[in-house]
Amino acid sequence: MSGPQCCANPPTLSPGSGSGHVEQLGGLKAYVVGSQDSKLAILLVSDVYGYEAPNLRKLADKVAAAGYYVVVPDYFKGDPYAPENAERPIGVWIKDHGADKGFEETKPIIQALKSKGISKIGAAGFCWGAKVVVELAKCELIQAAVLLHPSFVTVDDIKGVKVPIAVLGAEIDQMSPPALLKQFEEVLAAKSEVDGFVKIFPKVSHGWTMRYKVEDEAAVKCAEEAHLDMIQWFVKFVK
Numbered sequence: 001m002s003g004p005q006c007c008a009n010p011p012t013l014s015p016g017s018g019s020g021h022v023e024q025l026g027g028l029k030a031y032v033v034g035s036q037d038s039k040l041a042i043l044l045v046s047d048v049y050g051y052e053a054p055n056l057r058k059l060a061d062k063v064a065a066a067g068y069y070v071v072v073p074d075y076f077k078g079d080p081y082a083p084e085n086a087e088r089p090i091g092v093w094i095k096d097h098g099a100d101k102g103f104e105e106t107k108p109i110i111q112a113l114k115s116k117g118i119s120k121i122g123a124a125g126f127c128w129g130a131k132v133v134v135e136l137a138k139c140e141l142i143q144a145a146v147l148l149h150p151s152f153v154t155v156d157d158i159k160g161v162k163v164p165i166a167v168l169g170a171e172i173d174q175m176s177p178p179a180l181l182k183q184f185e186e187v188l189a190a191k192s193e194v195d196g197f198v199k200i201f202p203k204v205s206h207g208w209t210m211r212y213k214v215e216d217e218a219a220v221k222c223a224e225e226a227h228l229d230m231i232q233w234f235v236k237f238v239k
Contacts, residue, residue, distance in 0.1 A: 018057030045129030050080030
């Protein structure tokens with residue numbers, strides 16, 4: 001079950017953040033940004049705090065600047081995890097918002113993107129979202145995947161992946177500790193038919209790519225390194 005690291009440093013949600021806009025797509029609200037003329041799309045699947053997190057939207061804007069049409073769906077339908085709500089601890093909240101549900105809700109979004117003329121789609125998942133993305137990668141609904149400090153992802157999941165996948169993990173992580181990430185690396189090294197990449201970032205904790213404090217220069221630098229790795233993976237495989 002989700003540990004305290006999954007919930008640390010909650011963001012202040014801001015529905016007006018980012019340079020894109022919110023629209024309905026495939027049955028869900030989504031923050032979208034980037035050129036409507038792009039044939040290449042990137043899905044960003046959030047952590048438990050959802051699609052209004054300013055750092056997530058800032059990253060979506062950055063990915064869009066690399067030439068992609070970027071979609072950040074509201075998988076929680078206005079009900080992101082709220083740590084201050086003692087009546088709905090993370091274990092209770094997660095029962096209402098399973099990654100299996102997120103996976104099913106992504107299928108109509110992918111269809112909607114294809115109907116717009118999108119020809120290739122990459123997806124990145126953060127914490128909770130990583131499980132959604134690995135499921136998409138197992139059935140080739142996307143062309144490339146990036147998992148950032150994944151939660152709930154197993155060795156068997158990685159064995160089932162059929163598209164290029166990068167896993168960006170933290171040295172200090174109870175959900176995906178370095179020992180598990182090393183297992184992921186071994187599995188991917190044995191899968192010659194699938195491009196794989198695993199990187200463990202030293203001295204950072206689970207959630208570092210999203211829930212950094214903007215005034216903490218060292219934290220921002222570590223997050224930006226991971227963001228760059230993610231974008232470079234997409235530039236290589238979603239083109």
